[in-house]
Amino acid sequence: MELNDIPRLPLGFLPTPIEDLKRLGDELRIDLAVKRDDFTGFGGGGNKVRKLEFLMAEAVSRGVDVLITTGGHQSNHARMTAAAARKFGMKPILVLRGNKPSVMQGNLLLDHLLGAQIDFLDPDAYFTEINPRMQHHADAARERGETPYIIPLGGASALGAMGYVAAVRELSEQYEALNRLPPEYIVAPVGSGGTLAGLLIGCAMFWPSTKILGIAVSGSAVPFSQRIADMANGGAELLGLDHRFSPTDVAIENGYVGEAYAVPSPEGNAAIARVARSEGMFLDPVYTGKAMAGLIDCVKRGSIAPGRRVLFLHCGGSPALFPHAELLTSDRVD
Structure with missing residues (x-):
């Protein structure tokens, strides 16, 4: 079955834009861009x-x-x-x-x-x-x-993962229209795993040289790599693809969850402030703040080398900022 043959109801305001994060990228010494899926619009937006x-x-x-x-x-x-x-x-x-x-x-x-x-x-x-x-x-x-x-x-299911198969197709068309080389890495938060499963399938289809790096924002009873590989294989079967994924194909960084899922971390909060003040872009304390903290640390540790082309997936979530106003303003000096 082709992707276009799977029933789909249009909800999002698509395609979402790609934005260069020039200031932050220069600070990190990487070529950094962001896919603004916080701008999908419907229901407040998000991936x-x-x-x-x-x-x-x-x-x-x-x-x-x-x-x-x-x-x-x-x-x-x-x-x-x-x-x-x-x-x-x-x-x-x-x-x-x-x-x-x-x-x-x-x-x-x-x-x-x-x-x-x-x-x-x-x-x-x-x-x-x-x-x-x-x-x-x-x-x-x-x-x-x-x-x-x-x-x-x-x-998070094989059917739900089709959303990010379609997103990679959308990205490939945007990059081609811009005459731009594909990213070497896509970095995304990982909570339930469906987004990463879709990215894996989509890159296998449209961007086979691009690596997917997931930053875990929660724990998992079943190892993320196994669960995401299983979901990606279910999606591949749905599409009639011969490609199969193993847990070793799923790259997950697990060191940035903090105390627990949905509990803000100091590193995530610092990333939220840094991105807001360098790029005027808002992340959230549950997903994207922790994921950006992971990306920044991966660059510092050298697992993402200087000069690499990196695309960060902004999956939305700004309403989650407001319940944590006291914590996020604890650095305020009046």
Whole structure:
């Protein structure tokens, strides 16, 4: 099956721009650019829109009434899934990791405005209860005579990964139109792994010389390399490709998670401030701040050599800045 043959509903404001980060690149002594997928627009923007274009096509074809997904308190994926549900006349149910806060801020505020039903799970019980809890909501919907559809964490599935196969095709067309050499590295945050799986497939198809480097922003019960390789192979099968991926094809840097997923790290916060002050671009404390901290350190350690062409994937997430205002302004001198 060709990529264009897979059903897809347009949601994003595509193509998103490529921006050179000249000042920061000069400081790091690399040729640095960014793919601005924070500008995908729909539902507040972010990388998950690309996955939802394929996942929502399947949901709509099945006549879904109730859309169910999961994520952390400040999940960009949950916010955009809730927006997609409303666009197609569905009820969104979000099962989120964390106790109910006293004040809804950031993405939680947007979830509320979208009228999502939010089911908060205790953080310690989340990973054992999440699948049964989503299934409970699906079963309850069926009992009401409704048709449910469960989207996995981060939209991470072989079908969802098609969003970033299409993104690499988009990038290759943009670079060709600019008469620009492809990047030697694409650096991206890794949470649930679907984006990286799509990038691996897409580069195998369109940019075979480009290396994908994932910066982990969370832990994983199953090693990321295995989970992403499995997802990429599922996507390759969907496309009818002969290419197969092994865990050794998946490059992941695991040293930048910090204390835990969705807990800001000092290095990530420093990267957020540095990029804002050098380039006027906002990163977030959950994904892109930690990923940029990883990229900066990889350059310092020499695993990305001086002069390399590097493309950073900005996957959105700026609403997650606001709940951490006190922490992110702790360096303020009045």
